[in-house]
Amino acid sequence: MIDVKKLLYELCEDERVFDPEIDLIESGLMDSFAMIELFTALEDEGIELQPTRIDRNLLRSVKGIETLIASARTNE
Numbered sequence: 243m244i245d246v247k248k249l250l251y252e253l254c255e256d257e258r259v260f261d262p263e264i265d266l267i268e269s270g271l272m273d274s275f276a277m278i279e280l281f282t283a284l285e286d287e288g289i290e291l292q293p294t295r296i297d298r299n300l301l302r303s304v305k306g307i308e309t310l311i312a313s314a315r316t317n318e
Contacts, residue, residue: 246304253279
């Protein structure tokens with residue numbers, strides 16, 4: 243199981259990722275560069291997401307990213 247908070251902390255180097263109320267996009271933590279790094283890190287773990295086919299709003303929170311991962315795993 244991927245620890246999304248830990249992964250985001252490694253990518254963003256900002257403890258705000260541990261705040262369950264934070265909007266990752268509004269806060270600037272999840273910018274386009276961080277998204278690319280996230281998709282690459284997930285791909286390294288065997289989870290392939292199609293950036294053009296996902297709801298960008300799911301990238302706003304840790305829970306949303308966890309939902310994307312779960313969805314990708316069920317579609318394998």
